[in-house]
Amino acid sequence: MDLLHNAVRPYAWGSRTAIAELLGKEVPTPHPEAELWMGAHPGDPSRIVGADGVERSLLDLLSADPDGQLGTRCANRWGTRLPFLLKVLAAEEALSLQAHPSAEQAAQGFAAEESAGVPRDSAIRNYKDPAAKPELICALTEFHALAGFREPHRTVTFLRTLDVPEFAPYTELLAAQPDSGGLRALFTTLITLPQTALGALLPHVLDACVLHVKEHGEFDAECRTILELGEAYPGDAGVLAALLLNRIVLQPGDAIHLPAGNLHAYLHGTGIEILANSDNVLRCGLTPKHVDVPELLRVLDFTCGDMPVLRGEETTPGVSVYRTPAPEFELSRLEVTGETRVNHDGPQIMLCTRGSVELVSELGDRLELLQGQSVWLAASDPAVVVRPSGTESAQLFRATAGTD
Incomplete structure (x- = not known):
């Protein structure tokens, strides 16, 4: 057993206090600290602190001795790659709205981009590797997220409550087909709106959300989230897509599992995230980064309903x-x-x-x-x-x- 030295990733949406407080460092930090990485990701591998004080990359250690470090079962399946990455994630602002591919989708997408000669470091590259990227986030503090498509009848009630005449045709599109197929049709329509149409529609939706919050309506949390996203990402189609998703609040110890195809965005809070050791992300919006709508639609799972909250199965006392x-x-x-x-x-x-x-x-x-x-x-x-x-x-x- 060896201590690890781990990298802190300074993304703009991170916290200036959460990770520093965990590590016992001075707060606030000069720059946002978003993620503490523990594992053997090639971008920022942890370093083993030997008994002699000498540090060595965990990535190098696995490469030199996969059977001893990973075990025969793990090495036979994953080779020299540690299959998971553990993180402390501290979100002060919303992350991008995104989904991750299945293993089959990732393998197909990676092969297609390799064949097309898209550089792996290209800003328009979707697939950095041929692996799936399921995730699980467990709350350390109260943790807010959007995850999975809300039950369609509930979404219709929400949209009708907002009562935006300009949005009514889209609401009725889902009301006429309140299932996964209807969600796919509505989502596709919203995410592909021309920028002029989007720019004309969004202000009406935001005005309705303001009114709903003032009146302390049933969907107060959902409307506050839409307003926050609309302010941070003006003119972004992801703001409208967020209307269709479950708004979730996790208490410490609560977790959600995000399988392939689940559309989600972490909003605020600190949690322990564990995920497959992959970089494959298909973005929907709430980001200046590349959004590939056709590929996103190939990956998305439009299964709908409440997002299951995991509270852990006690296998032995305290575990x-x-x-x-x-x-x-x-x-x-x-x-x-x-x-x-x-x-x-x-x-x-x-x-x-x-x-x-x-x-x-x-x-x-x-x-x-x-x-x-x-x-x-x-x-x-x-x-x-x-x-x-x-x-x-x-x-x-x-x-x-x-x-x-």
Whole structure:
């Protein structure tokens, strides 16, 4: 087991306090800090801190010893690639509205772009690799998001409540076919509106949202979100697309799984995100970056309804596992009040998010993990016992490969 040194990504939508406070650094930071990466992503791999104090890239370590670091099962499936990436995500402003492809879609898209000679670093490249990118976000603070298409009848009620005459034809398009097919038709219509039509329509929708908020209407949270997005991204079709999505508030410990094709945008809050180690993103809007509408429509899943909230399945006292079908990852939350034995036949990363813990291996090795610190446990490492190193309980998040 080895301590990790991890990269902080300074995206503009990030927080100046959340990650710094977790790491025990001075706040506010000079620049926004959006994500703390733990893993072996080629763009910013974690570094192993050896007993001699020398740091070594986790990426290099996996390449040199895939069986020892990843384990036979994981190495046979993923080669030298760590299949998951663990993050602390701190959103002060909304991220782009986006979806991710399935493994089959990613392989097809990557092959097509390779064949067409699109440079991998091109701004119009959709597929950086041939892998899927499912995600799971677990809230550390109250966390706000848009995720998945709302049940169509509910969306019709929302749109009719806004009562925007200029939007009525679009509302009735969904009312006439309140299912996944109707959602696809309405979404496609909205996302492909000419800029002149979009520019004329959006102000009427925003005015209606202002009125709804003033009247403390039923859809207050949804309207506030539309107004915030409209101010941040004027004239962006993603603002209209957001009308069709579930508005979700997660409490600490709550999580949502975002499978292939799920349209989503994180709005505000701090969470633990685990995802497949891939860079494939299809954007819908709320961004100045490239939006490829035909490819987005090929990837999107228009299944509709409430977004399931995961609260973790307690497998042993104090250990809750967030089950998903994703083969690339599994996330567990450990509320450490006494001794907890941790074992796994593959690679693990553990992050301390509250308090401090001591890790003791079966061989007697010891390592103290403070709040904000993380540790790498190779597949060949012995099992460890985790216990609080202070008088109070501690909290850990543990990332492993999926069990599929």
